[in-house]
Amino acid sequence: MKTRRIRAFARAQVLGTLLCTALAVGCGQEAEDTPASPPALGESQTPVVYGTDDRMDVYAHPDATLRARAQQATVALMNPSAFNATNPNNVTFNAPTLRASYNLCATERFLEDPTPAFCSGTLIDDDLVLTAGHCVTSASACTTTRLVFKFYRPGASTLEPVTTADIFSCQSIVARQQATVNGRNLDFAILRLDRPATPRFSPAPVRAARTALAAGQPVTVIGSGSGVPFKIDSGGTVRDARAGTLDYFIANTDTFGGNSGSGVYEMSGYTVAGILVRGETDYVSNGSCRVVNVCTQTGCRGEDITYVGPAIDALCAGAGSLRLCGSEPPEPPEPPANSFTYRASDTNSAQQNTTNKVLALTAGQTLTVGTCGLTGATASGDTFLRLIAPGGTLAASNDDACGGQSSNFTYTVATSGNYEIRAGCYSSGSCEGTVVWALTTPPPATGGSYTFSATNTNSAQQSTVNKSVTVSAGQKITLGTCGVTGGTFTGDTYLRLYDTSGAQVAFNDDSCGGTGSNLSYTASAAGTLQIRAGCYKNTSCSGTVAWTLE
Numbered sequence: 001m002k003t004r005r006i007r008a009f010a011r012a013q014v015l016g017t018l019l020c021t022a023l024a025v026g027c028g029q030e031a032e033d034t035p036a037s038p039p040a041l042g043e044s045q046t047p048v049v050y051g052t053d054d055r056m057d058v059y060a061h062p063d064a065t066l067r068a069r070a071q072q073a074t075v076a077l078m079n080p081s082a083f084n085a086t087n088p089n090n091v092t093f094n095a096p097t098l099r100a101s102y103n104l105c106a107t108e109r110f111l112e113d114p115t116p117a118f119c120s121g122t123l124i125d126d127d128l129v130l131t132a133g134h135c136v137t138s139a140s141a142c143t144t145t146r147l148v149f150k151f152y153r154p155g156a157s158t159l160e161p162v163t164t165a166d167i168f169s170c171q172s173i174v175a176r177q178q179a180t181v182n183g184r185n186l187d188f189a190i191l192r193l194d195r196p197a198t199p200r201f202s203p204a205p206v207r208a209a210r211t212a213l214a215a216g217q218p219v220t221v222i223g224s225g226s227g228v229p230f231k232i233d234s235g236g237t238v239r240d241a242r243a244g245t246l247d248y249f250i251a252n253t254d255t256f257g258g259n260s261g262s263g264v265y266e267m268s269g270y271t272v273a274g275i276l277v278r279g280e281t282d283y284v285s286n287g288s289c290r291v292v293n294v295c296t297q298t299g300c301r302g303e304d305i306t307y308v309g310p311a312i313d314a315l316c317a318g319a320g321s322l323r324l325c326g327s328e329p330p331e332p333p334e335p336p337a338n339s340f341t342y343r344a345s346d347t348n349s350a351q352q353n354t355t356n357k358v359l360a361l362t363a364g365q366t367l368t369v370g371t372c373g374l375t376g377a378t379a380s381g382d383t384f385l386r387l388i389a390p391g392g393t394l395a396a397s398n399d400d401a402c403g404g405q406s407s408n409f410t411y412t413v414a415t416s417g418n419y420e421i422r423a424g425c426y427s428s429g430s431c432e433g434t435v436v437w438a439l440t441t442p443p444p445a446t447g448g449s450y451t452f453s454a455t456n457t458n459s460a461q462q463s464t465v466n467k468s469v470t471v472s473a474g475q476k477i478t479l480g481t482c483g484v485t486g487g488t489f490t491g492d493t494y495l496r497l498y499d500t501s502g503a504q505v506a507f508n509d510d511s512c513g514g515t516g517s518n519l520s521y522t523a524s525a526a527g528t529l530q531i532r533a534g535c536y537k538n539t540s541c542s543g544t545v546a547w548t549l550e
Helices: 009-022 065-073 098-102 137-142 307-315
Strands: 056-057 074-078 119-125 127-129 147-150 168-182 184-193 217-225 229-238 249-250 263-266 271-278 284-286 289-292 303-307 339-345 355-361 366-370 379-380 383-388 396-400 408-412 419-424 430-440 446-455 465-471 476-480 488-490 493-498 505-510 519-521 527-535 540-549
Touching: 065 074, 065 217, 065 263, 074 217, 098 217, 119 217, 119 263, 119 271, 127 271, 127 307, 127 430, 137 168, 137 379, 137 430, 184 249, 184 271, 184 303, 184 307, 184 527, 217 271, 249 271, 249 430, 271 307, 284 379, 303 366, 339 355, 366 383, 383 408, 383 430, 383 540, 396 408, 419 430, 446 465, 446 527, 465 540, 476 493, 493 519, 493 540, 505 519
Parallel strands: none
Antiparallel strands: 056 229, 074 119, 074 147, 119 127, 127 184, 147 168, 168 184, 217 229, 217 263, 229 249, 249 303, 263 271, 271 303, 284 289, 339 430, 355 419, 366 408, 366 430, 379 430, 383 396, 383 419, 446 540, 465 527, 476 519, 476 540, 488 540, 493 505, 493 527
């Protein structure tokens, strides 16, 4: 069966039937004599059987090495809702049977198999899984993807027992491509698991050569076609090696939606030579039910299989791998001291089950907090941050920032005290990240003072006592005979402030609830300001004019 769905099976199996009905040309069989041509990236197509259906359950396959590849290196990609791990020693699967999922006729094979997988993958290093780029398209999709080992039948009527030790989370995407790059149509992803899968499981060896496979060369696919427990199809051969581009080759493997990301093995060394990514239609109508789409060995369009080389080259150019690249991956940078890491789920947008950090803050400080926008900040999934003030009220929060689903906010501290950063995830989702914070403390205010005694100043317009103060552009001066530390007054004081050109920029008579004076001004340009101190109308007064600069 040879079909590779671009859209994940578990997320779109219901729509698949409708789409293929509405878009018969895109989902139906091509004429057997039509030359194979690559579909546009993102086009939804499904697989088909070529000649005899060669799929076999793992227990039934005669090749011990291929059985070992299925048992030790193959994973099924599932959503967390696809299984029940209430009993960690006996995980069960929440999915309809193959018959029910596709309305298959009673004549078809594997009818009672469950269908929880949406893609397949292959363990290629201690904590790295190779799959198709269209299977896991973003950090958010990674967060909600589970990679399940041991999803196979050890006998005709049983499933191999699966425990939570056999289920891994996707920690990050370390290499990915789903585009035509320099004329090469590529579709691959390498995922890092949340913990090493070895020694419990064993990575499959990867084909080292960057040469084309030979036309007619036998290949084997292992994966979860249509979402069912692993099947081994060792009846396929290479139709077109595309030696001129070495981006993908075309074969007549019996694969289905859910086989996307499956490891495709060349048989001379049982090494992973490619990743199944696209193909022909899986099922066709037969009266009131559906049957497997059958093509001749040379008919239909064939199945597209991305060469493994570009994926490994991308890995080695970035994350690295001692096993696959001959060099250790670089050590991750130490998180900055002003940070904490977390992993969370079901936090109700950071209102429960959060990871918290208490900071002692001083009024006037500016606090910036983020899983993005600060050096060392990271996020996987849709993060959510909140800042709780000393009284328990919400001071600041943020969901989406930095052009994505990370979080970042800035807050100017109003009241000194202990503030709490709470890190969680949007709604009830799962996420993780490194929260970094940065504090900016305003420079200490500078200033001065002078005393004066005056009379008959006509409201500080004559006979004033003056003082020059130099300021920088953007600097704020606050001055007064009251409201500023050191300011005093007797009588009804009056203050005026002039800029370098001699123009008045501020003035004040009564302030602080009495006859003192107080004013503020932010300089638009650097220069020397002049303070003029006097008394209301022609009265007499005295005092100390104090000022601060900030």
